[in-house]
Amino acid sequence: MNIDVVYVEDAVFDHPRTRAILARVRPRHVIGCSHWGEVFNRNGQNFRLQKTRPALILARKLGQRVLPIPPGYGCGAGGVYFSHMLNCLYDCRYCFLQGMLRSAHYVVFVNYEDFIDDLRSHCAAQSGPTWLFSGYDCDSLALDPLTAFVTDCVPALATIENAWLELRTKSTQVRALFALETQPRTVCAFSLSPAAVVAAYEHRTPALDARLRAMTGLAARGWPIGLRFDPVLPVADYRAIYGAFFAAVFAALATLSLHSVTFGVMRLPRDYRRRMTRLYPDEPLFASAALDDTPSAHALTQEIDAWCAAELARYVPRERLFAQAV
Amino acid sequence: MHVTVVCALTAEARPFIRRWQLARIAASPFQLLATRQRRVIVSGLGVHACATAVGYAAANEAPDAHHLWVNFGIAGHAASALGHTVVATRVRHVQARDAWYPSLLVEPAWPGGEVLTHDQPVLDYPDRQYCDMEASAFMAAASRVAPLDLVQVVKVVSDNREHGPQAVHAPLIERLVEAQLGAFDDWIERWQACVGALPQARADAVRDELLARWRYTHAERTQLTQLCARWRLLGTPQVSAELAACRDAQALLACLRAIVDALPLRLPAT
Numbered sequence: 001m002n003i004d005v006v007y008v009e010d011a012v013f014d015h016p017r018t019r020a021i022l023a024r025v026r027p028r029h030v031i032g033c034s035h036w037g038e039v040f041n042r043n044g045q046n047f048r049l050q051k052t053r054p055a056l057i058l059a060r061k062l063g064q065r066v067l068p069i070p071p072g073y074g075c076g077a078g079g080v081y082f083s084h085m086l087n088c089l090y091d092c093r094y095c096f097l098q099g100m101l102r103s104a105h106y107v108v109f110v111n112y113e114d115f116i117d118d119l120r121s122h123c124a125a126q127s128g129p130t131w132l133f134s135g136y137d138c139d140s141l142a143l144d145p146l147t148a149f150v151t152d153c154v155p156a157l158a159t160i161e162n163a164w165l166e167l168r169t170k171s172t173q174v175r176a177l178f179a180l181e182t183q184p185r186t187v188c189a190f191s192l193s194p195a196a197v198v199a200a201y202e203h204r205t206p207a208l209d210a211r212l213r214a215m216t217g218l219a220a221r222g223w224p225i226g227l228r229f230d231p232v233l234p235v236a237d238y239r240a241i242y243g244a245f246f247a248a249v250f251a252a253l254a255t256l257s258l259h260s261v262t263f264g265v266m267r268l269p270r271d272y273r274r275r276m277t278r279l280y281p282d283e284p285l286f287a288s289a290a291l292d293d294t295p296s297a298h299a300l301t302q303e304i305d306a307w308c309a310a311e312l313a314r315y316v317p318r319e320r321l322f323a324q325a326v
Numbered sequence: 327m328h329v330t331v332v333c334a335l336t337a338e339a340r341p342f343i344r345r346w347q348l349a350r351i352a353a354s355p356f357q358l359l360a361t362r363q364r365r366v367i368v369s370g371l372g373v374h375a376c377a378t379a380v381g382y383a384a385a386n387e388a389p390d391a392h393h394l395w396v397n398f399g400i401a402g403h404a405a406s407a408l409g410h411t412v413v414a415t416r417v418r419h420v421q422a423r424d425a426w427y428p429s430l431l432v433e434p435a436w437p438g439g440e441v442l443t444h445d446q447p448v449l450d451y452p453d454r455q456y457c458d459m460e461a462s463a464f465m466a467a468a469s470r471v472a473p474l475d476l477v478q479v480v481k482v483v484s485d486n487r488e489h490g491p492q493a494v495h496a497p498l499i500e501r502l503v504e505a506q507l508g509a510f511d512d513w514i515e516r517w518q519a520c521v522g523a524l525p526q527a528r529a530d531a532v533r534d535e536l537l538a539r540w541r542y543t544h545a546e547r548t549q550l551t552q553l554c555a556r557w558r559l560l561g562t563p564q565v566s567a568e569l570a571a572c573r574d575a576q577a578l579l580a581c582l583r584a585i586v587d588a589l590p591l592r593l594p595a596t
Contacts, residue, residue, distance in 0.1 A: 005430045029430055029438050031415045039427045044474040052523050053431045196593045236590030282525045287556035289587035296587075 001089065001146075003106075004028045005055035007039050017110040017152075018058050024146050025056065033057075040086070040103045048279045050104035051091055056146075061109035065118045069133060074322025075226070075260045076166060079131025080122060082115050084108065084149055085138035090170060091203040093285055094231055097137065099272025106138075108147050116156045123160045132157065135168025135189070142171040150176035158183040168228065172206045172214040182222040187259050189226035190215050194245035197233060201285065212252050224259035230324050231266035232308055234290035234300055243311060250315040261316045263308045264324030265301045266291065327518045328393045330365045330383050332376060332468075334460050337496035338399050341504040342366045345511075356382050373419070373443065373463035380467035392521045394476045394514070397464035400484035400499055401441065404451035408489060409502050411509075412439030412456055414479035419443045419462035426465040429475040432516040435509035441481055447491050456481050476521070482506060530554050532563040536582075540575040550575075553582045560589035 006027040012018045013032065022030065033039050036059035066080045073079065086107040087097060098104075109115070123130045134140045134149075144150050150167075154177070157165050165186045177188065193201075195208050206214075219225045227249070235241060268276070270293055277286040285291075290300055305323060312321055333339040336357065342348065348359035348366055356379045357368040365387075369379030376397070387393065403410070415438035418425040430438070442455035443462035451457060461479045468477040482502045485491040533554035542550060557563045569585075572578035 004433065007427065028433070029415060031427065031438065033416070033427065034423075034425065038425055042426075042469075042474055044469050044472075045429075046473040046475050046524075048524060049431055049473065049475045049520065050429065052520055055430065200594050234591060236592050241593065280525070281555060282559070284559040284591060287559040287586075288589075288591035290591055292587075 001143075003056045003146075004053065005031065007031050007033045007036070007055060007057045007105075009036050009057075009059040010034055012058055012060050012110050015058075015060075015110050017112070017148075020148070021056075021058060021108065021110070021146055027056070035059075036107055040101075040105060040107055042102065045103045046279075047098050047101070047104045054087070055105045057105055057107045058110055059107060060111045061114065065115050066122050069131075069136070072325035074324050075262050076131030076133065076164065079133060079164075080119075081133040081136040082119060083137040084112060084115055084134070084153070085143065085147065087137070088139045089142040090139060090205045092170075092205065093201040093203065093280065093283060094233070094266055094268075096268060096272050098279060099268065099275040106143065108143070112149070112152050116153060119157060119163065120160055123163045126162060129162050129164055132163055132165045133168065134165065139169050139171055140167035141169040141173045141177075144171075144173045144176050148176070150180070154180060154183060154186055158186060166226065170202065170205045170211065172210045174214045174218055177218060177223060178221060184222075184224065187224045187226045188215070188218050189228050189260075189262075191228040191230060192245075192249060193229075193233075194241050196241065197235075201233070212249070216253065216256065219253075219256045225253075225256060226259050227253075227261045229261070229263040229308065229312070232263055232304055233266050233285070234288065234297075234304060238304055239307060242308070246311055246315065258316065258320060260320050260322060261312060262322040262324050263305075263312060265304045265308075267301065327514075327521050328363050328365070328387065329514055329517075330367065330387070330393065330395050332367050332369055332379055332383065332395065332397045332460075332464055334369050334371050334376065334399050335496075335499060336368050337499035338503050339366045339368045340500050341507055342398075345504075345507050351386070358383060358386060369460065372459050373445065376460035377463040377467040380464060380471065384471035392476070392524055393472050394478065394517050394521070395464075395468040395472050397461055397468075397479045398503070398510070399458060399460065399481060400494065400502065401456040401458040401481035402448055402451055402485040402491060403456045403483045404453050404487055406456075406483045406486060408483055408486070408498075409505060410483040411436040411506050412441075412481055413437075414439065414441040414456075414461060414481065416440040417443065417461045417465050417479055420445075422462065426462065426469075428465070428478050431475055432513065432520050435513045436480065436506075439481070441479055449490065451487060456483070476517075480506075480510070528558075530558065532557070532565060535565055536569070536578065539570075540572070540578055542575045546575045546579060549579055550582070553579065553586050557582070557586045557589070560586065560591065 003025050036057045066082050069079050069081050166189050168189045170191045190211055343359050346364045351360050352358040359366050367379050367383045369376045413434035413436050414428050416425050440455045441461045442457055448457040484494045572581055
């Protein structure tokens, strides 16, 4: 992957991780900035234009690094998420980040140790098992060859006795995990969609087959595997498309013991959808009334949800199947 | 793609005017010269003049969502040779804390540099930055009328510690600017390709036909445009007998909304 422009916050210019990332990226332009928000949060940026040549911003995350997950998370309810990175290598047309963030540049917060300390403190204050989600504002693994997040963080987080970590990804960047000792409380959760959806909407992502191969490779080494059918798109012939897809996935993974399977129909806050529609006025997905905040759209969502639950129950034990209502 | 170049001095603008064969559109309050897709405005020196000129040029522009704005002008630098040219990667007013970071979505023809805007000509050059008198105001003003990613600053060194600002004269400025215009045009072409990623306005025959049949308020016209755009993305629009029978614009919009909302989302055929 080519990243030609890197902005570096003055405070982390000499951070060893900054040096290491710059050595891996070897950008044409390295530009200093006093705060990452000066670059990332300015009004008037065009997410779609920036996706043509995203820059990387290396910064330090101050303030709240550990945040509660929204209510409605089926698997890992009551857990927290943390974002060592904002934005994603991929360009999924349905991704809510396009509506939430002002910039398409990648931000990597290099102070991983502060995240680990905060997560450790959070878990220490909990009485039971606690879920830590890393892939909420980014793909956990896609940029790992540059960020070394897996090598630097997964073993450290695995030492927190009551912590369960979810790495959410569409990527096939699992080499760093192969190199680690298997962690029984680190779930590698792969987002999967039918090949036709990948082709139409998940731009620059690995093909479905490649994701399945990465998954089986990890499972063979004993890593817990999760499947994330999220979002399920409200397409006209969803039963045929997703029915065949579920059958194919579970046939390919028949020998795997899955940790968890979650599913959720696509949903977008109204403001995000408005911004995304403005960015992509030529995108049929955003033209569809199925994404509206109307009774008929809600009824369709419930119908698809119920169908997915019934269909997936044919392959997955009920106790491992979770609906995402976020 | 339309390009507007904002220059502080006539001597900076003249090479553009010659190269692009621009015709004068206005002489006052600012000199504004243009062809169909290229414009140059001469703002005068200083931040207030520059910001005002951007506003004036914006008010005079042809409606076009994809418009590149460039502040092109001379700057001082401690050690760089005369004619050395930079594209601004960071722009700040000397008295401000916040900085602007013009996007490098297109690989520039010149190296990047930091531009520091002053209210007076600078004699005591800082070691690193390029000193000018407009760029920060240009960024602030132009980013209000165009996407921030399409607002750029290019500076040509006209003075340094060896060759002070008192020795800068119009023929020298013209020569320095002229020498960069080939690279500038190449750079604009690359921007053109980049901006090609954005959606282009499309003709919509069905919308035009529906617009012609009834009278609409401004809000209704907007709704019609949006519904027709959705219709085109989800189906095959045509003015049916049901639509043609509507009594007025309100009835038409209700009927059209029902049609469009009922259209299912289909995956593209692979």
